[in-house]
Amino acid sequence: MLTKEEFTCLARKYMDTVFRVAMNYLKNKADADDVTQNVLLKLYKSDVHFESEEHVKHWLIRVTLNECKNFLRFPWQKHASLEDYAETLRMPEPEHREMFNAVMTLPTKYRIILYLYYYEGYATAEIAELLQIPNGTVRTRLARGREQLKKMLKEAE
Amino acid sequence: MSRKEFDEKCYKEIMDCLHASDDVLEEVLKMAEQKNMNTENGEMRDDKQRIRNQNEYGKNNDGKNNDSKNSHSKNSHGRHWHPARVAAAAVVLCAVAGTMFSTEISTYAEEAIHFIEAKLSPASENDVETFADAALGDKSISTDHAERTNSSGEVLDDPDSQRVAVDSVTANELLVGNVQNVDASVDVGGYTFNFEQLLVDKNGNGMLSYTISNPNGVQDWYESGYGEITFNGYLNPDGGLAGPLLHSESGAFLEERTLLRSDISTDTELHLVTCFAGNLQENESILVELEVGKDDENGESGQLIVQDQKLVTFDVTDKLECVTLTDENGAAAEVSPIGLVYADTTADKNIEDVPESITLKYTDGTEYVIDGEDAYNTVVSLKDSGKSWYVFNRLVDTGKIQSLDIKGHYFNFTDESQENYDRTYTIAE
Numbered sequence: 001m002l003t004k005e006e007f008t009c010l011a012r013k014y015m016d017t018v019f020r021v022a023m024n025y026l027k028n029k030a031d032a033d034d035v036t037q038n039v040l041l042k043l044y045k046s047d048v049h050f051e052s053e054e055h056v057k058h059w060l061i062r063v064t065l066n067e068c069k070n071f072l073r074f075p076w077q078k079h080a081s082l083e084d085y086a087e088t089l090r091m092p093e094p095e096h097r098e099m100f101n102a103v104m105t106l107p108t109k110y111r112i113i114l115y116l117y118y119y120e121g122y123a124t125a126e127i128a129e130l131l132q133i134p135n136g137t138v139r140t141r142l143a144r145g146r147e148q149l150k151k152m153l154k155e156a157e
Numbered sequence: 158m159s160r161k162e163f164d165e166k167c168y169k170e171i172m173d174c175l176h177a178s179d180d181v182l183e184e185v186l187k188m189a190e191q192k193n194m195n196t197e198n199g200e201m202r203d204d205k206q207r208i209r210n211q212n213e214y215g216k217n218n219d220g221k222n223n224d225s226k227n228s229h230s231k232n233s234h235g236r237h238w239h240p241a242r243v244a245a246a247a248v249v250l251c252a253v254a255g256t257m258f259s260t261e262i263s264t265y266a267e268e269a270i271h272f273i274e275a276k277l278s279p280a281s282e283n284d285v286e287t288f289a290d291a292a293l294g295d296k297s298i299s300t301d302h303a304e305r306t307n308s309s310g311e312v313l314d315d316p317d318s319q320r321v322a323v324d325s326v327t328a329n330e331l332l333v334g335n336v337q338n339v340d341a342s343v344d345v346g347g348y349t350f351n352f353e354q355l356l357v358d359k360n361g362n363g364m365l366s367y368t369i370s371n372p373n374g375v376q377d378w379y380e381s382g383y384g385e386i387t388f389n390g391y392l393n394p395d396g397g398l399a400g401p402l403l404h405s406e407s408g409a410f411l412e413e414r415t416l417l418r419s420d421i422s423t424d425t426e427l428h429l430v431t432c433f434a435g436n437l438q439e440n441e442s443i444l445v446e447l448e449v450g451k452d453d454e455n456g457e458s459g460q461l462i463v464q465d466q467k468l469v470t471f472d473v474t475d476k477l478e479c480v481t482l483t484d485e486n487g488a489a490a491e492v493s494p495i496g497l498v499y500a501d502t503t504a505d506k507n508i509e510d511v512p513e514s515i516t517l518k519y520t521d522g523t524e525y526v527i528d529g530e531d532a533y534n535t536v537v538s539l540k541d542s543g544k545s546w547y548v549f550n551r552l553v554d555t556g557k558i559q560s561l562d563i564k565g566h567y568f569n570f571t572d573e574s575q576e577n578y579d580r581t582y583t584i585a586e
Binding site for chain 1: 163164165167168169170171172174175176177178181182184185186188189506507509511513568570571573575
């Protein structure tokens, strides 16, 4: 089990990763915060022997994806406005806001894969393992997500 | 930026902007410390329960919320509760333990809590019909989804819900002797609660029908989807209804949802059904806490300034029987006409059970999808202390159950493996 110091250090390092995965899955800041809280608590009480920080990150993403899935089983009161949240974000340029809106419009199955591939830098085989789906499906969804995003941004021009 | 191609740099810069709220880690540490204290005291409670309670009453004991003053934090079921309510409820429960049925006691807030014992009597056949129509068959209880929209304004594809009319003969066959007429009228802060009927099964699933009226209008509530309404009067600067809070005599919080019967409700009188589930022990009373209050001045301390508070006790003795079903490994599930409870099939704390669909199959070949990817036909769902509860949104004829199918997967935290399961429970021999 992690000591409080070890946990705090890892939590500080990866809590935004957990939040970003949850945000990409749930599209709701309050829910993503709740999931982040639950996942970090699971990390704290976990008996897992982590071999490396990469292992911790991998574990956290797996647990977050499951937590999000369970979270969606209780679809009440998710009234928080994504637009309101977007307004609070400090985007460098207006184009960033356009892309954020387009990304959040994508189906979850594309959005998560785009995130893991482009932001976290996982290979498609690793994403397949994380999501427990075939590698071919990951590649297809990655291509379709990218295409759909391009199409949406083009239409917005 | 060229919009013709996927701009990876722009995408990364967007994701860089997303951050968890500052207080998330602080709250986790508080919860973890609480867990350690409980363990040291030999009081190991289920973590889900702790997470649920912690979230249910606000993430922050100091009342600070992540988003804004008026954005109260939510539990994993998406509920909104005032942060101070857990403290108030704890005080009430301590008081209950020591002073059950006294008429007036003092609380930490130096407010008086009035205890009222609801009188219960078995409902007649006509009354059973009335109850079944209200709690289980009223199609005016909305099945609309809590409307969630994406940034383009498109409504998200949440699962569908469907309410089913109740057959009065079947309702009487299944429920007579267990539905209780309630004689209790309670005034709280200018509102009058008239309790009508109550039904509880042996596993702690239940339904309570009542009205709330106020000649000046029932204020401070909003529809939160799937027919549910939520009271948020504590956000009103002058105070208002904070909503009923249910718990058992021994202190277990009961998860609840309050449904609005829209056809017969008016601006001055709401007809409601509160469905609930939780660890209600045999012979335990149900306590319903009613309060009117307001947030403190700046909403930062998390204190609820209680203006009026009543505690109504329901001593239910005739609880609805359940049918027991078992799977091939002997794991049990119990189904009553109003709800389901099943035990976790793994005691390994490193393995998480992630159910994906729960379906009751009837002997005539029809089925009731309680919870699935495309259907959401439960009113309350709760996972706590190694058990899962589901309160139905329709009457289930337990005499016609063929099987219960639960599909999902186990996720192993240790080796991150995932194992799908498909369990079928049948009537125990």
